[in-house]
Structures are given as C-alpha cells and as structure tokens.
Amino acid sequence: xxxxxxxxxxxxxVEANGIRFAYRRFGKRGGVPLVFNQHFTGTIDHWDPxxxxxxxxxxxxxxxxxxxxSSSSGxxxxxxxxxxxxAVAFIKALGLTKVDVLGFSISGFxxxxxxxxxxxxxxxxxxxxxxPRGGEGMATRMxxxxxxxxxxxxxxxEIWLSVHFTRSNASxxxxxxxxxxxxxxxxxxxxxxxxxVAPAQTEAIGKWGAPRESPFEYLKSIxxxxxxxxxxxxxxxxxxxxxxxQQNLPNAQLILYPDASHGSQYQYPxxxxxxxxxxxxx
Amino acid sequence: xxxxxxxxxxxxxVEANGIRFAYRRFGKRGGVPLVFNQHFTGTIDHWDPxxxxxxxxxxxxxxxxxxxxSSSSGxxxxxxxxxxxxAVAFIKALGLTKVDVLGFSISGFxxxxxxxxxxxxxxxxxxxxxxPRGGEGMATRMxxxxxxxxxxxxxxxEIWLSVHFTRSNASxxxxxxxxxxxxxxxxxxxxxxxxxVAPAQTEAIGKWGAPRESPFEYLKSIxxxxxxxxxxxxxxxxxxxxxxxQQNLPNAQLILYPDASHGSQYQYPxxxxxxxxxxxxx
Numbered sequence: 001x002x003x004x005x006x007x008x009x010x011x012x013x014v015e016a017n018g019i020r021f022a023y024r025r026f027g028k029r030g031g032v033p034l035v036f037n038q039h040f041t042g043t044i045d046h047w048d049p050x051x052x053x054x055x056x057x058x059x060x061x062x063x064x065x066x067x068x069x070s071s072s073s074g075x076x077x078x079x080x081x082x083x084x085x086x087a088v089a090f091i092k093a094l095g096l097t098k099v100d101v102l103g104f105s106i107s108g109f110x111x112x113x114x115x116x117x118x119x120x121x122x123x124x125x126x127x128x129x130x131x132p133r134g135g136e137g138m139a140t141r142m143x144x145x146x147x148x149x150x151x152x153x154x155x156x157x158e159i160w161l162s163v164h165f166t167r168s169n170a171s172x173x174x175x176x177x178x179x180x181x182x183x184x185x186x187x188x189x190x191x192x193x194x195x196x197v198a199p200a201q202t203e204a205i206g207k208w209g210a211p212r213e214s215p216f217e218y219l220k221s222i223x224x225x226x227x228x229x230x231x232x233x234x235x236x237x238x239x240x241x242x243x244x245x246q247q248n249l250p251n252a253q254l255i256l257y258p259d260a261s262h263g264s265q266y267q268y269p270x271x272x273x274x275x276x277x278x279x280x281x282x
Numbered sequence: 283x284x285x286x287x288x289x290x291x292x293x294x295x296v297e298a299n300g301i302r303f304a305y306r307r308f309g310k311r312g313g314v315p316l317v318f319n320q321h322f323t324g325t326i327d328h329w330d331p332x333x334x335x336x337x338x339x340x341x342x343x344x345x346x347x348x349x350x351x352s353s354s355s356g357x358x359x360x361x362x363x364x365x366x367x368x369a370v371a372f373i374k375a376l377g378l379t380k381v382d383v384l385g386f387s388i389s390g391f392x393x394x395x396x397x398x399x400x401x402x403x404x405x406x407x408x409x410x411x412x413x414p415r416g417g418e419g420m421a422t423r424m425x426x427x428x429x430x431x432x433x434x435x436x437x438x439x440e441i442w443l444s445v446h447f448t449r450s451n452a453s454x455x456x457x458x459x460x461x462x463x464x465x466x467x468x469x470x471x472x473x474x475x476x477x478x479v480a481p482a483q484t485e486a487i488g489k490w491g492a493p494r495e496s497p498f499e500y501l502k503s504i505x506x507x508x509x510x511x512x513x514x515x516x517x518x519x520x521x522x523x524x525x526x527x528q529q530n531l532p533n534a535q536l537i538l539y540p541d542a543s544h545g546s547q548y549q550y551p552x553x554x555x556x557x558x559x560x561x562x563x564x
Contacts, residue, residue, distance in 0.1 A: 225540075232528050232529060232534070232536065239529070240525075243522075243525045243538075246514050246538050246540075247514060247521070249540075250540075250541075251540045251541065252514070252540050253537070253538065253539055253540055254514065254536065254537065254538040255535070255536065255537050256525075256528050256535065256536040257535055258507075258528075258531075258532075258533045258534050258535055259532075259533065271560070271564070274560065275557075275560075278553070278556065278557075282553070
C-alpha cells in the first residue's frame, strides 16, 4: 500500500448535494479524521505541508474544496450557512459519522456552521485565525487588510507573506520558508479559483460580520471542546475576536502566538501541530 | 543521594538583604532552574504537588517564601518593586546566574519586577493568573473577590475552592482533588503567614493596580520569551488582563483554559506542565 503525503495524495472526487467535491485524504487511519476548511480564495494546495503532514503522522487528514472552489463543481454560496451545509454534505458523502473539524479564517465560520448544523458529526473543533458572527472589525475589511489585498505581488503568491505574517524580520523569514513548502507540490496541483469566488465569499463575509444584537449568544450552542488559535497580531481578523470566541464558547481553550499575524500556524507549524494534537488527543 | 519531591524536600535557608529566606529545591539538576513566586498570603506549601513534581521530572524547581512570609524573616514590603528586589537578592544568594521565573497571581507582579530589575538573570518568564500594572479591575477587589475573601470557610483551606476554581461541577471536582494533593504534605509544613502579611500585600496591590497614563508601556521592556496562562473565567484578576499582557509584551504566548478561574494550573495540572515545559524547552 502506498503511504501518501501532502505531496503525493491524489485528488479524489465525491458527489453530494449535486456538487462534485474535490478532496485529498491521507495519513494514519483508524482514528477520527481531521477535516480542513480553507481560507478566502484558497484551494487544497493552500495548506502548509508542515502542518498537514505533521498531523498525518498520527491521524487521517482530509483536505477539500467547498462548492464552487477550484476543482469542485457548483457555485460558492453567498452565506456561510450554505457553505456549512455543503461541507456537511461532503463529510457525510465520504461515509463518515464522526470527524474533528479545523477551520481557518473565513472557513472558521464554515467550521462553526458545520458544528451548529450537524453537532453529532463533530467531535472536536479547531478555530484558527477566525472570529464570531458580528465580531470586532469583521463587517468590512479593516485598513490593514484593504492595503494588503489592494496591492499587487510578483510572484502573486507572495501576497501570503503579507496576509499570514507580520512585518518583523523573524516573521517574514518564517513566511519565506512557508512559501517554499507551499510551492513544493508541482504535480496535479489544484487550479486557481475562478473570478466568481472572491465576490461571493466577500458577500458572505459582509453578512457574517455585520453587527447585530447579542452577537455572541449563538456560541453557547457549540458544546464541543474547541481550541481557538491565532497570532497575537492578526490584521485580517483582529486577534481580539479569538479572545471573544474563547470567552463565549462554553468549552474553549485559547492559544495566541507571539509576533504572529493571520497565519500563525504557518509561522510555528511544529508547535501548532503539537498543541492541536494534545488538544485532539485529550 | 536522596531524590527529593514536593513531599520530602527539606526547608532550607539562605541570607540576603538582611533577610533569612526559606526555600525548597528539588528535581532534576543540570538545566535552568524554575523559580516559583507565590500568591496572596500563600507559602511554600500552597503549591500543587502535581505541578511542582510534574516540572521536577525534567528540571530543578525552587519554591521560596519572599521576605516576611511564613518561615522567611523580615517584613512584607508595601510595593511589588521591593518584593521584586528581595526576590532578585534571594536568587542571587543561591549563586544562580540564570533562571526561569514563574509568578502566580500577585507574584506575577513580582515576576515582572524581577525581570525588569535583573533582565540578565531571567531566561524565560511564565505569568499565571496575573495582570499588568493598572490592568482592568485591578485597583481594588472586584465584587466576586470581595465576596470570596469576605466569607468564612470550614476547614479554612476550602477558600481555595472558591479562589482557584469556577462554580461548575467539573471545576469544583477538580478543586477537591487539588485540596487532597495540597494537604498531602504533613511533616515540616510551612507555618501560616502572620497577621501583617495580608495588609502589606493588599497595600502593594492597590499601588500596582492603580490606573495611570499609558499603563502598559513598561511591558515593552520585558524582552524575555513569556508564556501567559490563565483560566478563561478568572474572577480574582480578570482574564482580560492576561490578553492585555500578551498584546503588550513583545514576545508572549497566551494560553487560556476553559471553565477555569484563577488557579487554572491546578485544574489542568498535567496539561499545564506539558504546555509550560514545551515553552521552556523551545
């Protein structure tokens, strides 16, 4: 039997909700798989192999594109509620009845929706670089994010140096190591998303982030043990939102990393895998 | 050679600054020792053996009474600056030139002072259940703390069930296990503090917690890698102060534990020792 890694795992497909979902599945079988939910305009290939292969040593890892993203068919819905429903359909289509769910950035919103909509499906929840409905500065892009997403980059994937890392020398050096790992897979790489993805996801972000009465009340319904992780200096979804998640979820641990922005898990991949593994195995 | 533990380590004494400091020292030698700084009115015997012996497997542990506390001579100063200076004198009197420092509750203030006054002495810093100068709700006792410290307990050490743990069944059950461990040492136990300790420490707390201009600016001078740990529901020093510490220290990681109050490290001793050990060994 071939032991697949982030580099070699083939892209597979499964149908559900009228959507053909692209996914990759690898790692040690037998336990509860960990399902990864990706950030704004990201695909299966936007994860860090140091993170995914790090987890794959001890558990099955499932990466997938939600509806309308890259090699998955369908369209990106304009609400996270519908993205969550699609993700639940995908997980069930694999025949799984219990998973751990990791959501990064806007797919931390998807991960919350999965847990709210299918509580029996989710054993433990990991929320990375994300926030609650109606969180601080989440209705529209904050000045730092406007600047970062408004600039041009050559090569284009250098945008992630600004999105995921702080401006410090140490963080940028970690970012360049991340980019090397990120680019390492060259065969059967997932295509970039089409031009309809960003507008649909942006519309959904506006609805999720909009201010409202008692915005954090819904978090009381998420009873799963939850680990909230972020950099202490996240300029995309402000770090205070991770604190708000921890304060309002009934059973949540919080970890904030030093001198780290939105992609703290790529700045400290070994530490992140160790912390999350301790949490998942508790 | 006898291998000592929390239960068996003899109380030793060392002179410095005209004070005879009581301390206990045990655990695996050869690395950087970890010096523990105790909470309000607490002594050497207020630490949890599950924590101290947990660390002692891999490093030397030093517990001590600062000036005027229990079996140490002298008087409790009415500023944390002076308590920090006494702690520095104690550490140097042991002939140590580099230590890791752990401070819990008001001795998290002492630990910050040690680091500010003797930066070359401190390798890494662990701040547990504590806050910055002029932190939120730190100038006077908040309503929860007034209620807890104003009540009577029989036996008296049951006060720690209210100080260190939340009111949930799970937290209180962990608290009763803590109390069993806490009471286990019966021989050569440290005496309770005299009646002058609480007023002096309380006066010092008032000065430390008082509001001021740019209260958190001084934290930029603490360059050591720092781990900030607390329960997410600390009612003695509000948990938001741990977030403030992380946000303002140049190189700090934050961990908040679920359903835990001031003594989260006694609710999750194995997890706490594992997290802190990962940090100290990084």
